[in-house]
Amino acid sequence: MAGTRTMAGKAVSRAARDVAHEGFLTHRNMRWAKISAGLVLFCVLAYALVDQQPRPNGGTVLGYFLGSLGAGLIVWLSLIGVRKRVITRGAYSLKGWTSAHVYLGLSLMVIGTLHAGFQLGWNVHSLAYVLMMIVIISGIYGVVVYARLPAQLSANRNEATQPQMLEAIRTLDRQLDTAAQPLAKAEADLVRLSLEECEIAGGLGARLTGRYPGCGNARARDAVQALVRGQMLVGTPDPGLQQILFLLERKEAALAQARRHIGMKTRLEIWLYLHVPVTIGLLAALTAHILSVFLYW
């Protein structure tokens, strides 16, 4: 998230303020958590105490209030996309903004549900509600992975940078290529499997599950391993082939590390691919929801 990067920048330039690092969740002694909790409490109490006839939903006066509050929050929350691109000075730090974004976003779950009066249907109104919940839940996921994954990511990298990880694999590829030059076609084709049919990252499914069933390198390693073992049974194995096997195994290890890294990065990023486009969809659905209510007033 760009927000975190900017925060880090500020932490350096304004060391005096951020002596100890304070994350956006605990910003200012959880000021926004308290404000959101108060807002939720107020809405729940109002919902419980106001007699809404014939049944609670967006069409009562309290429903209009909750709906206006919710719509205002949705618009403000989506403005973080604009806010994070603007470098500002002064009191409204992006960290504070992010803290408010998270906690007010959570309160919207309650406000939106009370506005709907716990009713759902196949209509544009419920579409807005469902999209809102998708956005909020993906946001919660985002907060959780931001809190947990970076440490794991760091441990897995083991001081290696992303380019270094790639370079390690490429170096092994070059070595394999060179080592395979003297081989006959059958063996050379096995090495080509590793060189040409091995995707490091793969599609979304492979990235999320970490499973690469058709990976050329694994297939090549298994086949070469079988060959080497076969040769060992009858005599001394071909040292060239042994060298190839050694390289294939090292490549497998390098791939595994890179793929773990990619898997975590994917989990770290995937929620934004829901959170951001669905937010825009939500703004469209919200427009349709509000306009349609007044069109058929």
Add this chain to the structure above:
Amino acid sequence: MSFIVRQIAKRADGSDIVRTRTLTATEISVGRGTDCDIQLADLGIMLRHARLTLMPGGVVALEATGGIPLEIDGKFLNRAELRVADRPAINMASHRLTLVPGDSIGDGPDMVEITAERVIAASDAADAGAETEIFSLKGAMPTRRAMAWVLAAAILLGGLLWPVLMMTGHEEPVPEAMVAVAARPGSTPPDGAMIKTSMQPDIVWSSGALSSAHAGLANSCNACHLEAFEATPDRACVACHKPAVVPAHAAHDRLDLGRPQLAGSGLVAAHVKDGLGLEGGRCASCHKEHEGAAAPANLLEGDGGCAQCHDGLSGRLKDTKLVNAPSWDEHPQFRATLVRAAGAIPKFERLSLEKAPQERSGLIYPHALHLSRTNAVANMLRKQGLPGQNGALGCAYCHQPDSDGVRFKPIEMEANCGACHDLAFARDGEVVRTLPHGKPAQVAGIIRDFYLSQSLSPRAGVSRLSFDRKRPGVVEALGASSPAQARGRADRAIDMIFDKQGLCADCHQTRNTGAANAAARWEVASVSLNDHYLPLALFPHKQHRTYDGKTGEAACLACHDGARTSKVSSDVLLPKLATCQECHGGSEVRTNVAATCDTCHVYHGDSGQPVGAGLPVVAGKPGHGAWSGGGSWRPEPLAKAVAVERSARRGAGLEG
């Protein structure tokens, strides 16, 4: 005879390294093996891939030696002879060999120059994008921006634009069967009435199911939503629900006056609604839709408070004739609508039962006499074999439930009194001649004609039956010596029928006007029998056929307990409010039967119908004009009769 070999390799920065060798031989080998003349480090190439032989005439013979065909001009060949002058290109795996005549660079005619280069980049070619592609989701997903645009466009199209286009350019009709049902409220809609028309795009705007009564309108949004941004107006409702069928509770201005001043949250809510264009006092202010498939009566906003207005109503609506009704416990005593003057258009008046009011129906009818088990009435009952109750004329002999069991059929002289009070006046052979009821002038004429005809032309077997119960068995002589004598007898007979001891006076008040003409001499006072004492309320008698463990006659008399002892018809035999409160009431009442306002009252409409049976249907309902107008009773055309009844009741102060 030699080959010039130019092998091109790429540097890391993308520039070329060209190595040129001259091989003096007529035959060279190409392959991955180190022993080949042209060695290509490409695992797709065999150790010994091909052999090139220089032939005379600028031709090179090509042979695939590795078992893999060579690609030349899109064709795969194991063997070929190529003219060098054609500058042929040979593809093998990722490499290409291009042959050109050596003389092109001045090396003599039998030189062939071979350029070998990798044309398909090695898989490990690193570029700036690779890292991002691999390590971020950019490589596996469409961009967030593209997804956002597509999603938003789809939602705006399906959820807003399409319905708006349909809304502005299309009117979905209301199912005809539903309109017909709306004209007959209270009737059960036939199954067909709820068949919706086809689904429309604006269905996506529907915020919930319509009430059970309006389910058939689900696809006819425009039936209620007439104009964009206009809250559902009353004109949409009355298009089907005609005011004659569903009358307003009161005029708008009177409702506004009667409503208490709002305060607190109610005032805030009213201001919010006003600000949003939700004007109060519309049908839709109370009748909520899209609130689920319940019955409309269960989907009201603000249904909790008749007392909101009716508590202290007289203080706000100064000229109201209604008594304040703060609650059931403080409900005012019943004010019965009583006949105060009988006539063609009877005069009604609402009077509280507290003051033991008198009714002036014009009829002489002692209930006690007719309910006795021991008197002449009981004897007559036995003799005639009439249906009775325990040896007496039961209530139900005269008071027969109407078709819906709510009230009673009108009392008719012929049907309810005629068995005993018959109007037979003469025997003519086998025929018993009777007088017409309700037509005094006709009666006088018939009597006069009877006497005159018997005096002029007496017939055997014709005899006068006496009405005079004081002189049983006396047979009057009918023969007369002159028409004048016969006329005198006739006049006396007429006077006897109408006077205080006569036949009519059993039930009616008669008056001698002193006119010389006997046919015009007697007036019979009008009789107007009440058919609805409490027309602002609903009292379904059929739901009260058992009371306090009693049934039948006993149940009737449990409430109408004065009937056994009432000696005059002016007694009002209605039970008072306290009788109802014995069962209907709050927790202190043991039976705990409901006592909400709508147990007895309806909001729309001014005449009683059973609870749950809907509103009254004016047209086509039989039995109106239930009062009898005595001597001058005339059947009225139905609609006129209703109008007259309403106007009479309005005069009595029923409509506040």
